[in-house]
Amino acid sequence: xxxxxxxxxxPVVRAxxxxxxxxxxxxxxxxxxxxxxRAVELAAEPGVxxxxxxxxxxxxxxxxxxxxxxxxxxxxxAPRVLVVTTYDSDADTxxxxxxxxxxxxxxxxxxxxxxxxxxxxxxxxxxxxxxxxDRLLERMRTPSAALSARExxxxxxxxxxxTNQQVSQRLHLSQATVKSHLVHxxxxxxxxxRTAAVREARRRGLIR
Amino acid sequence: xxxxxxxxxxPVVRAxxxxxxxxxxxxxxxxxxxxxxRAVELAAEPGVxxxxxxxxxxxxxxxxxxxxxxxxxxxxxAPRVLVVTTYDSDADTxxxxxxxxxxxxxxxxxxxxxxxxxxxxxxxxxxxxxxxxDRLLERMRTPSAALSARExxxxxxxxxxxTNQQVSQRLHLSQATVKSHLVHxxxxxxxxxRTAAVREARRRGLIR
DNA sequence: GCGCCGGTCAACCTTTTGATTGATGCTGCT
DNA sequence: AGCAGCATCAATCAAAAGGTTGACCGGCGC
Numbered sequence: 001x002x003x004x005x006x007x008x009x010x011p012v013v014r015a016x017x018x019x020x021x022x023x024x025x026x027x028x029x030x031x032x033x034x035x036x037x038r039a040v041e042l043a044a045e046p047g048v049x050x051x052x053x054x055x056x057x058x059x060x061x062x063x064x065x066x067x068x069x070x071x072x073x074x075x076x077x078a079p080r081v082l083v084v085t086t087y088d089s090d091a092d093t094x095x096x097x098x099x100x101x102x103x104x105x106x107x108x109x110x111x112x113x114x115x116x117x118x119x120x121x122x123x124x125x126x127x128x129x130x131x132x133x134d135r136l137l138e139r140m141r142t143p144s145a146a147l148s149a150r151e152x153x154x155x156x157x158x159x160x161x162x163t164n165q166q167v168s169q170r171l172h173l174s175q176a177t178v179k180s181h182l183v184h185x186x187x188x189x190x191x192x193x194r195t196a197a198v199r200e201a202r203r204r205g206l207i208r
Numbered sequence: 209x210x211x212x213x214x215x216x217x218x219p220v221v222r223a224x225x226x227x228x229x230x231x232x233x234x235x236x237x238x239x240x241x242x243x244x245x246r247a248v249e250l251a252a253e254p255g256v257x258x259x260x261x262x263x264x265x266x267x268x269x270x271x272x273x274x275x276x277x278x279x280x281x282x283x284x285x286a287p288r289v290l291v292v293t294t295y296d297s298d299a300d301t302x303x304x305x306x307x308x309x310x311x312x313x314x315x316x317x318x319x320x321x322x323x324x325x326x327x328x329x330x331x332x333x334x335x336x337x338x339x340x341x342d343r344l345l346e347r348m349r350t351p352s353a354a355l356s357a358r359e360x361x362x363x364x365x366x367x368x369x370x371t372n373q374q375v376s377q378r379l380h381l382s383q384a385t386v387k388s389h390l391v392h393x394x395x396x397x398x399x400x401x402r403t404a405a406v407r408e409a410r411r412r413g414l415i416r
Numbered sequence: 417g418c419g420c421c422g423g424t425c426a427a428c429c430t431t432t433t434g435a436t437t438g439a440t441g442c443t444g445c446t
Numbered sequence: 447a448g449c450a451g452c453a454t455c456a457a458t459c460a461a462a463a464g465g466t467t468g469a470c471c472g473g474c475g476c
Contacts, residue, residue, distance in 0.1 A: 174424075195367070
């Protein structure tokens, strides 16, 4: 019997996962959490084998699913965490996997796939949705040239429509520095304008 | 007894809505549809009072929820359509409401709110999520100054990172025309740079 | 200690973009 | 017929952004 904890802020999704998974004879939903904090608490209790973790917990939440995943898997004897989320982007996927998630599924997965993934997670095997696996492999191939923290910060403000001047004021920098960061961002992303950089970074899930 | 049709491409969401709504004694789920086309077919059958309609039906779908809503409500004696979707943006909301949706809810609504909305829809009353209602009122106050088709087209390419030169080539225009369109876009959106325009248009759901 | 990298800044120059003004043709509405 | 709105283009000027080169400092690893 695989004992499950469902962590999602949407009542409808919780009910849906419960309905889909309860029909499996070897599954038992032992708890539900509507917040990330509550999920961490409940996952610390003994008697949970797999946590189904959403990544988005609404705007009024201090902790996100990736942070909760990290908090859960940090403990010895922790349950496996299977991320089940609506949309996938690099910005979400990689932190979650780095935080110790055993698998990553999308909510539009068919019920059988969901059940298989839960069994795999319970056995300690990984379960990745094909789209996620694809992007992980792509990431392997291209050394990725991730943006530095400062570069990401500057690009984020640019994506909000700020000019170099405004960015420099906001971050207490000179315009030269802002331009310097942006030039690096452009070369790393393989583009040559701020608008293209914003688009490319968004596509790769580096911002927003 | 209110007879319901659930139209959503996610099995988990269908199960969740079914679980939440079946617990109401005056509701009966009489059908489910995993595609927009199937929803239109089933809604044409007699014996459906309210259709719970998702707007997104996956990339491999020819018809979206708004189009399905229009097809359903076009018929005399058609059931009410209550849009229940994950995220809200102006780009989705208004077409759906113009297509004849009776209400617009987000999936993170609590079960009671969902049930109330279904009863309101069945009675022909409107049910809007607060965030949606807010934006409708805001839209009333600001005469909105919608972008023209051409302006939207140009802005869309700008959002893809193209320069004015590239846009002019793509659309077989002169750069002067592209700049002219963009100036109009900027004044309509109240911004003064392409990046800010992209951000603002995205925020308002005018593009992407 | 030395090299590397990230972050900071400067000066210079080219290209792009934004702002303004003005003009033309077409369509739809009254 | 007249008007408004949209789309098209031109010319011009100022501002912003992009590209290049070079420089300094601090932390980190070997």
